[in-house]
Amino acid sequence: MSKPSTATPDELHRRLGVSDAVVIGLGSMIGAGIFAALAPAARAAGSGLLLGLALAAVVAYCNATSSARLAARYPASGGTYVYGRERLGDFWGYLAGWTFVVGKTASCAAMALTVGSYVWPGQAHAVAVAVVVALTAVNYVGVQKSAWLTRGIVAVVLAVLAAVVVAILTSGATDAARLDIGADxxxxxxxxxxxxxxxxxxxxxxxxTLGEEVRDPARTIPRAIPLALGITLAVYAAVAVAVMTVLGPGGLAGAVAPLSEAVRAAGADWLVPVVRVGAAVAALGSLLALILGVSRTTLAMARDRHLPHGLAAVHPKFKVPHRAELAVGVVVAVLAATADVRGAIGFSSFGVLAYYAIANASAWTLGPDEGRPHRLIPAVGLVGCLALAFALPLASVISGAAVLAVGAAVYGVRRMVPARH
Incomplete structure:
Protein backbone atom coordinates (compact mmCIF):
# COMPACT_ATOMS: atom_id res chain seq x y z
CA MET A 1 0.00 0.00 0.00
CA SER A 2 1.34 3.40 -0.93
CA LYS A 3 1.95 5.97 1.77
CA PRO A 4 -0.57 8.78 2.10
CA SER A 5 0.30 11.93 0.27
CA THR A 6 1.92 14.74 2.23
CA ALA A 7 1.26 17.39 -0.41
CA THR A 8 0.48 20.88 0.79
CA PRO A 9 -2.69 22.62 -0.48
CA ASP A 10 -0.74 24.24 -3.33
CA GLU A 11 0.99 21.02 -4.44
CA LEU A 12 -0.18 18.09 -6.51
CA HIS A 13 -0.42 14.58 -5.05
CA ARG A 14 2.21 11.97 -5.97
CA ARG A 15 -0.03 9.13 -7.13
CA LEU A 16 1.69 7.74 -10.24
CA GLY A 17 4.01 4.73 -10.14
CA VAL A 18 6.35 3.38 -12.84
CA SER A 19 3.62 1.51 -14.73
CA ASP A 20 1.31 4.56 -14.66
CA ALA A 21 4.09 6.81 -15.97
CA VAL A 22 5.03 4.32 -18.72
CA VAL A 23 1.39 4.04 -19.81
CA ILE A 24 0.98 7.83 -19.96
CA GLY A 25 4.16 8.01 -22.05
CA LEU A 26 2.88 5.29 -24.38
CA GLY A 27 -0.49 7.02 -24.65
CA SER A 28 1.32 10.20 -25.70
CA MET A 29 3.63 8.56 -28.23
CA ILE A 30 1.62 5.70 -29.72
CA GLY A 31 -1.07 8.05 -30.92
CA ALA A 32 -2.44 9.24 -34.20
CA GLY A 33 1.07 10.00 -35.47
CA ILE A 34 1.79 6.41 -36.49
CA PHE A 35 -1.40 6.38 -38.56
CA ALA A 36 -0.48 9.57 -40.42
CA ALA A 37 3.27 10.31 -40.17
CA LEU A 38 4.57 7.44 -42.31
CA ALA A 39 3.35 8.82 -45.66
CA PRO A 40 4.94 12.32 -45.44
CA ALA A 41 8.12 10.74 -44.07
CA ALA A 42 8.22 8.34 -47.04
CA ARG A 43 7.69 11.25 -49.44
CA ALA A 44 10.74 12.95 -47.92
CA ALA A 45 13.07 9.95 -47.59
CA GLY A 46 11.79 7.28 -50.00
CA SER A 47 13.45 3.99 -49.13
CA GLY A 48 15.40 5.88 -46.44
CA LEU A 49 12.28 5.95 -44.25
CA LEU A 50 13.69 3.38 -41.81
CA LEU A 51 16.96 5.34 -41.63
CA GLY A 52 14.90 8.41 -40.74
CA LEU A 53 13.07 6.42 -38.08
CA ALA A 54 16.38 5.23 -36.61
CA LEU A 55 17.79 8.77 -36.58
CA ALA A 56 14.65 10.11 -34.92
CA ALA A 57 14.97 7.36 -32.30
CA VAL A 58 18.61 8.26 -31.56
CA VAL A 59 17.73 11.93 -31.03
CA ALA A 60 14.69 10.92 -28.99
CA TYR A 61 16.85 8.66 -26.81
CA CYS A 62 19.26 11.51 -26.08
CA ASN A 63 16.36 13.83 -25.29
CA ALA A 64 14.69 11.20 -23.13
CA THR A 65 17.89 10.58 -21.14
CA SER A 66 18.48 14.30 -20.61
CA SER A 67 14.84 14.84 -19.64
CA ALA A 68 14.87 11.89 -17.23
CA ARG A 69 17.97 13.12 -15.38
CA LEU A 70 16.56 16.65 -15.16
CA ALA A 71 13.13 15.42 -14.05
CA ALA A 72 14.74 13.38 -11.26
CA ARG A 73 16.64 16.50 -10.17
CA TYR A 74 13.61 18.82 -10.47
CA PRO A 75 10.48 16.71 -9.85
CA ALA A 76 7.98 19.54 -10.34
CA SER A 77 5.25 20.23 -12.88
CA GLY A 78 6.40 22.04 -16.01
CA GLY A 79 9.08 19.85 -17.60
CA THR A 80 11.63 21.79 -19.66
CA TYR A 81 10.08 25.10 -18.56
CA VAL A 82 11.41 24.31 -15.06
CA TYR A 83 14.73 22.86 -16.25
CA GLY A 84 15.51 25.81 -18.52
CA ARG A 85 14.62 28.29 -15.79
CA GLU A 86 16.76 26.54 -13.17
CA ARG A 87 19.79 25.73 -15.33
CA LEU A 88 19.93 28.37 -18.08
CA GLY A 89 17.95 31.33 -16.73
CA ASP A 90 14.42 32.65 -16.65
CA PHE A 91 14.25 33.57 -20.35
CA TRP A 92 15.13 30.11 -21.64
CA GLY A 93 12.69 28.43 -19.32
CA TYR A 94 10.00 30.86 -20.39
CA LEU A 95 10.75 30.28 -24.08
CA ALA A 96 10.48 26.51 -23.63
CA GLY A 97 7.18 26.90 -21.76
CA TRP A 98 5.80 29.36 -24.31
CA THR A 99 6.66 27.07 -27.23
CA PHE A 100 5.11 24.10 -25.47
CA VAL A 101 1.88 25.78 -24.42
CA VAL A 102 1.22 27.57 -27.73
CA GLY A 103 2.25 24.70 -29.99
CA LYS A 104 0.60 21.95 -27.99
CA THR A 105 -2.65 23.89 -27.55
CA ALA A 106 -2.96 23.97 -31.34
CA SER A 107 -2.01 20.27 -31.40
CA CYS A 108 -4.80 19.54 -28.90
CA ALA A 109 -7.37 21.17 -31.18
CA ALA A 110 -5.96 19.34 -34.21
CA MET A 111 -6.09 16.00 -32.41
CA ALA A 112 -9.68 16.65 -31.28
CA LEU A 113 -10.65 17.37 -34.88
CA THR A 114 -8.88 14.18 -35.96
CA VAL A 115 -11.08 12.21 -33.55
CA GLY A 116 -14.15 14.01 -34.95
CA SER A 117 -13.21 13.29 -38.55
CA TYR A 118 -12.92 9.54 -37.82
CA VAL A 119 -16.00 9.24 -35.60
CA TRP A 120 -18.47 11.45 -37.51
CA PRO A 121 -16.92 13.24 -40.52
CA GLY A 122 -20.00 15.40 -41.13
CA GLN A 123 -19.94 16.77 -37.59
CA ALA A 124 -16.21 16.78 -36.87
CA HIS A 125 -16.25 20.12 -35.03
CA ALA A 126 -19.14 19.15 -32.76
CA VAL A 127 -17.56 15.81 -31.91
CA ALA A 128 -14.21 17.52 -31.28
CA VAL A 129 -15.74 19.91 -28.76
CA ALA A 130 -17.60 17.07 -27.01
CA VAL A 131 -14.38 15.06 -26.76
CA VAL A 132 -12.46 18.02 -25.30
CA VAL A 133 -15.17 18.59 -22.70
CA ALA A 134 -15.24 14.90 -21.74
CA LEU A 135 -11.46 14.57 -21.39
CA THR A 136 -11.19 17.84 -19.46
CA ALA A 137 -13.76 16.41 -17.04
CA VAL A 138 -11.72 13.20 -16.68
CA ASN A 139 -8.55 15.19 -15.97
CA TYR A 140 -10.40 17.42 -13.51
CA VAL A 141 -11.30 14.55 -11.16
CA GLY A 142 -7.71 13.36 -10.79
CA VAL A 143 -4.63 12.27 -12.67
CA GLN A 144 -5.16 8.65 -11.57
CA LYS A 145 -8.45 8.57 -13.52
CA SER A 146 -6.56 9.84 -16.57
CA ALA A 147 -3.97 7.07 -16.14
CA TRP A 148 -6.71 4.41 -15.98
CA LEU A 149 -8.37 5.70 -19.14
CA THR A 150 -4.99 5.86 -20.89
CA ARG A 151 -4.36 2.19 -20.04
CA GLY A 152 -7.51 1.20 -21.94
CA ILE A 153 -6.64 3.44 -24.89
CA VAL A 154 -3.07 2.08 -25.15
CA ALA A 155 -4.34 -1.51 -25.00
CA VAL A 156 -6.78 -0.89 -27.88
CA VAL A 157 -4.21 0.88 -30.08
CA LEU A 158 -1.51 -1.74 -29.49
CA ALA A 159 -4.00 -4.51 -30.32
CA VAL A 160 -4.97 -2.78 -33.57
CA LEU A 161 -1.34 -2.20 -34.61
CA ALA A 162 -0.45 -5.82 -33.77
CA ALA A 163 -3.36 -7.02 -35.90
CA VAL A 164 -2.15 -4.85 -38.80
CA VAL A 165 1.43 -6.18 -38.60
CA VAL A 166 0.36 -9.84 -38.29
CA ALA A 167 -2.21 -9.54 -41.11
CA ILE A 168 0.34 -8.00 -43.48
CA LEU A 169 3.29 -10.25 -42.68
CA THR A 170 1.21 -13.44 -42.95
CA SER A 171 -0.65 -12.43 -46.10
CA GLY A 172 1.86 -13.59 -48.68
CA ALA A 173 1.66 -10.16 -50.34
CA THR A 174 4.87 -8.87 -48.81
CA ASP A 175 8.14 -8.44 -50.65
CA ALA A 176 11.29 -7.83 -48.60
CA ALA A 177 12.96 -6.32 -51.66
CA ARG A 178 10.56 -3.38 -51.37
CA LEU A 179 12.49 -2.21 -48.31
CA ASP A 180 15.72 -1.67 -50.29
CA ILE A 181 16.85 0.57 -47.44
CA GLY A 182 18.46 3.82 -48.53
CA ALA A 183 18.58 3.03 -52.26
CA ASP A 184 17.08 6.37 -53.32
CA THR A 209 5.73 17.44 -17.06
CA LEU A 210 3.83 15.30 -14.53
CA GLY A 211 6.90 15.14 -12.28
CA GLU A 212 5.04 16.58 -9.29
CA GLU A 213 2.50 13.73 -9.43
CA VAL A 214 4.97 10.81 -9.66
CA ARG A 215 5.89 8.74 -6.62
CA ASP A 216 9.64 8.57 -5.89
CA PRO A 217 10.46 10.67 -9.00
CA ALA A 218 14.24 10.28 -8.73
CA ARG A 219 13.76 6.55 -9.33
CA THR A 220 10.48 6.37 -11.25
CA ILE A 221 11.05 8.92 -14.03
CA PRO A 222 14.49 7.68 -15.21
CA ARG A 223 12.99 4.18 -15.44
CA ALA A 224 9.68 5.13 -17.05
CA ILE A 225 10.94 7.38 -19.87
CA PRO A 226 13.36 4.91 -21.56
CA LEU A 227 10.88 2.06 -21.08
CA ALA A 228 8.11 3.99 -22.83
CA LEU A 229 10.49 5.10 -25.60
CA GLY A 230 11.84 1.59 -26.17
CA ILE A 231 8.37 0.04 -26.47
CA THR A 232 7.28 2.79 -28.84
CA LEU A 233 10.33 2.37 -31.08
CA ALA A 234 9.72 -1.38 -31.33
CA VAL A 235 6.08 -0.81 -32.29
CA TYR A 236 6.89 1.89 -34.85
CA ALA A 237 9.65 -0.18 -36.45
CA ALA A 238 7.38 -3.23 -36.77
CA VAL A 239 4.58 -1.17 -38.35
CA ALA A 240 6.95 0.68 -40.71
CA VAL A 241 8.59 -2.54 -41.93
CA ALA A 242 5.23 -4.26 -42.47
CA VAL A 243 3.72 -1.34 -44.39
CA MET A 244 6.85 -0.84 -46.50
CA THR A 245 7.00 -4.52 -47.50
CA VAL A 246 3.47 -4.45 -48.88
CA LEU A 247 3.23 -0.92 -50.35
CA GLY A 248 6.86 -0.09 -51.10
CA PRO A 249 8.28 3.42 -50.63
CA GLY A 250 6.39 4.86 -53.61
CA GLY A 251 3.04 3.41 -52.62
CA LEU A 252 3.49 4.52 -49.02
CA ALA A 253 4.48 8.04 -50.09
CA GLY A 254 1.24 8.42 -52.04
CA ALA A 255 -1.03 6.83 -49.45
CA VAL A 256 -3.77 8.95 -47.89
CA ALA A 257 -4.41 6.44 -45.08
CA PRO A 258 -1.26 4.26 -45.09
CA LEU A 259 -2.34 1.57 -42.64
CA SER A 260 -5.77 1.16 -44.24
CA GLU A 261 -4.24 0.90 -47.71
CA ALA A 262 -1.61 -1.56 -46.46
CA VAL A 263 -4.19 -3.99 -45.04
CA ARG A 264 -6.23 -3.69 -48.27
CA ALA A 265 -3.13 -4.53 -50.28
CA ALA A 266 -2.60 -7.53 -48.01
CA GLY A 267 -6.14 -8.74 -48.74
CA ALA A 268 -7.39 -8.03 -45.19
CA ASP A 269 -10.22 -5.63 -46.07
CA TRP A 270 -12.07 -6.64 -42.90
CA LEU A 271 -9.37 -4.81 -40.92
CA VAL A 272 -10.03 -1.41 -42.52
CA PRO A 273 -12.84 -0.36 -40.14
CA VAL A 274 -10.77 -1.70 -37.24
CA VAL A 275 -7.89 0.54 -38.32
CA ARG A 276 -10.25 3.53 -38.44
CA VAL A 277 -11.40 2.81 -34.90
CA GLY A 278 -7.77 2.40 -33.82
CA ALA A 279 -6.83 5.74 -35.35
CA ALA A 280 -9.72 7.49 -33.57
CA VAL A 281 -8.82 5.90 -30.22
CA ALA A 282 -5.13 6.73 -30.75
CA ALA A 283 -6.00 10.38 -31.40
CA LEU A 284 -8.12 10.31 -28.24
CA GLY A 285 -5.14 9.04 -26.22
CA SER A 286 -2.84 11.69 -27.66
CA LEU A 287 -5.38 14.39 -26.85
CA LEU A 288 -5.77 13.20 -23.25
CA ALA A 289 -1.99 13.24 -22.69
CA LEU A 290 -1.60 16.61 -24.47
CA ILE A 291 -4.20 18.28 -22.26
CA LEU A 292 -2.45 16.85 -19.19
CA GLY A 293 0.94 18.18 -20.32
CA VAL A 294 -0.27 21.65 -21.36
CA SER A 295 -2.21 22.18 -18.12
CA ARG A 296 0.83 21.24 -15.98
CA THR A 297 3.15 23.57 -17.88
CA THR A 298 0.48 26.29 -17.59
CA LEU A 299 0.43 25.66 -13.83
CA ALA A 300 4.22 26.05 -13.57
CA MET A 301 4.25 29.26 -15.64
CA ALA A 302 1.34 30.67 -13.64
CA ARG A 303 3.23 30.04 -10.40
CA ASP A 304 6.00 32.26 -11.76
CA ARG A 305 3.43 34.81 -13.03
CA HIS A 306 4.35 34.36 -16.70
CA LEU A 307 0.66 33.50 -17.03
CA PRO A 308 -2.21 34.78 -14.81
CA HIS A 309 -1.42 33.70 -11.25
CA GLY A 310 -4.97 32.46 -10.67
CA LEU A 311 -4.19 29.51 -12.97
CA ALA A 312 -1.77 28.18 -10.34
CA ALA A 313 -4.63 27.06 -8.07
CA VAL A 314 -4.73 23.38 -7.04
CA HIS A 315 -8.11 21.76 -6.31
CA PRO A 316 -8.38 21.00 -2.57
CA LYS A 317 -10.03 17.61 -3.13
CA PHE A 318 -8.76 16.28 -6.45
CA LYS A 319 -5.26 17.83 -6.17
CA VAL A 320 -5.11 18.84 -9.82
CA PRO A 321 -4.47 22.28 -11.38
CA HIS A 322 -8.20 22.67 -12.00
CA ARG A 323 -8.20 26.27 -13.21
CA ALA A 324 -5.34 25.59 -15.63
CA GLU A 325 -7.14 22.49 -16.91
CA LEU A 326 -10.41 24.40 -17.40
CA ALA A 327 -8.62 27.27 -19.14
CA VAL A 328 -6.80 24.89 -21.50
CA GLY A 329 -10.05 23.01 -22.13
CA VAL A 330 -11.94 26.19 -23.00
CA VAL A 331 -9.24 27.45 -25.40
CA VAL A 332 -8.94 24.07 -27.11
CA ALA A 333 -12.73 23.71 -27.38
CA VAL A 334 -13.06 27.16 -28.95
CA LEU A 335 -10.29 26.39 -31.45
CA ALA A 336 -11.82 23.02 -32.28
CA ALA A 337 -15.27 24.58 -32.77
CA THR A 338 -14.23 27.51 -34.93
CA ALA A 339 -11.21 26.54 -37.02
CA ASP A 340 -9.66 23.58 -38.79
CA VAL A 341 -6.10 23.73 -37.50
CA ARG A 342 -5.07 20.25 -38.69
CA GLY A 343 -3.13 21.71 -41.60
CA ALA A 344 -1.83 24.77 -39.73
CA ILE A 345 0.33 23.33 -36.99
CA GLY A 346 3.56 22.70 -38.87
CA PHE A 347 5.30 24.79 -36.23
CA SER A 348 4.56 22.06 -33.65
CA SER A 349 7.39 19.84 -34.93
CA PHE A 350 9.76 22.80 -34.99
CA GLY A 351 8.60 23.91 -31.55
CA VAL A 352 8.98 20.47 -29.98
CA LEU A 353 12.55 20.23 -31.28
CA ALA A 354 13.33 23.71 -29.90
CA TYR A 355 11.83 22.60 -26.58
CA TYR A 356 14.14 19.59 -26.40
CA ALA A 357 17.15 21.59 -27.54
CA ILE A 358 16.66 23.65 -24.37
CA ALA A 359 16.29 20.43 -22.34
CA ASN A 360 19.61 19.10 -23.68
CA ALA A 361 21.37 22.41 -23.08
CA SER A 362 20.04 22.29 -19.51
CA ALA A 363 21.27 18.71 -19.01
CA TRP A 364 24.74 19.73 -20.23
CA THR A 365 25.07 22.03 -17.18
CA LEU A 366 24.40 19.26 -14.63
CA GLY A 367 27.34 18.35 -12.42
CA PRO A 368 28.61 14.80 -11.78
CA ASP A 369 26.93 14.87 -8.37
CA GLU A 370 23.61 15.90 -9.95
CA GLY A 371 23.10 12.77 -12.05
CA ARG A 372 24.59 14.23 -15.23
CA PRO A 373 24.45 11.85 -18.20
CA HIS A 374 27.54 11.26 -20.30
CA ARG A 375 28.32 14.59 -21.98
CA LEU A 376 27.95 12.99 -25.42
CA ILE A 377 24.21 12.41 -24.81
CA PRO A 378 23.06 16.05 -24.36
CA ALA A 379 25.55 17.15 -27.05
CA VAL A 380 24.15 14.73 -29.63
CA GLY A 381 20.61 15.59 -28.51
CA LEU A 382 21.17 19.34 -28.87
CA VAL A 383 22.85 19.13 -32.29
CA GLY A 384 20.29 16.55 -33.46
CA CYS A 385 17.34 18.71 -32.43
CA LEU A 386 18.71 21.76 -34.24
CA ALA A 387 19.59 19.75 -37.36
CA LEU A 388 16.14 18.13 -37.56
CA ALA A 389 14.35 21.41 -36.83
CA PHE A 390 15.99 23.23 -39.72
CA ALA A 391 15.61 20.23 -42.06
CA LEU A 392 11.82 20.48 -41.77
CA PRO A 393 9.81 21.94 -44.66
CA LEU A 394 10.40 25.69 -45.00
CA ALA A 395 6.84 26.58 -43.97
CA SER A 396 7.28 24.69 -40.68
CA VAL A 397 10.61 26.42 -39.99
CA ILE A 398 9.16 29.89 -40.71
CA SER A 399 6.01 29.39 -38.63
CA GLY A 400 7.99 27.80 -35.77
CA ALA A 401 10.54 30.59 -35.75
CA ALA A 402 7.68 33.13 -35.77
CA VAL A 403 6.16 31.53 -32.64
CA LEU A 404 9.54 31.71 -30.89
CA ALA A 405 9.98 35.36 -31.93
CA VAL A 406 6.53 36.32 -30.65
CA GLY A 407 7.27 34.58 -27.36
CA ALA A 408 10.57 36.43 -26.99
CA ALA A 409 8.84 39.74 -27.77
CA VAL A 410 6.12 39.10 -25.17
CA TYR A 411 8.81 38.29 -22.59
CA GLY A 412 10.68 41.49 -23.42
CA VAL A 413 7.57 43.66 -23.17
CA ARG A 414 6.63 42.11 -19.81
CA ARG A 415 10.13 42.84 -18.49
CA MET A 416 9.91 46.45 -19.62
CA VAL A 417 6.42 47.29 -18.35
CA PRO A 418 7.17 47.23 -14.58
CA ALA A 419 10.13 49.56 -15.14
CA ARG A 420 7.76 52.31 -16.33
CA HIS A 421 5.98 52.50 -12.99
Missing part, protein backbone atom coordinates in the same frame (compact mmCIF):
# COMPACT_ATOMS: atom_id res chain seq x y z
CA UNK A 185 17.58 8.32 -50.08
CA UNK A 186 19.34 11.65 -49.72
CA UNK A 187 20.77 13.11 -46.52
CA UNK A 188 18.31 15.99 -46.65
CA UNK A 189 15.40 13.63 -47.19
CA UNK A 190 16.41 11.36 -44.30
CA UNK A 191 16.83 14.38 -42.00
CA UNK A 192 13.42 15.74 -42.99
CA UNK A 193 11.79 12.34 -42.46
CA UNK A 194 13.46 12.08 -39.05
CA UNK A 195 12.11 15.52 -38.13
CA UNK A 196 8.59 14.51 -39.14
CA UNK A 197 8.80 11.15 -37.36
CA UNK A 198 10.37 12.69 -34.26
CA UNK A 199 7.08 14.42 -33.50
CA UNK A 200 5.54 10.98 -32.97
CA UNK A 201 8.17 10.17 -30.31
CA UNK A 202 7.82 13.41 -28.38
CA UNK A 203 5.21 12.19 -25.90
CA UNK A 204 7.72 11.04 -23.30
CA UNK A 205 7.84 14.70 -22.18
CA UNK A 206 4.44 14.10 -20.65
CA UNK A 207 6.07 11.92 -17.99
CA UNK A 208 8.43 14.75 -17.07
Missing amino acids: ATLGGVLQAAGLLFFAFAGYARIA
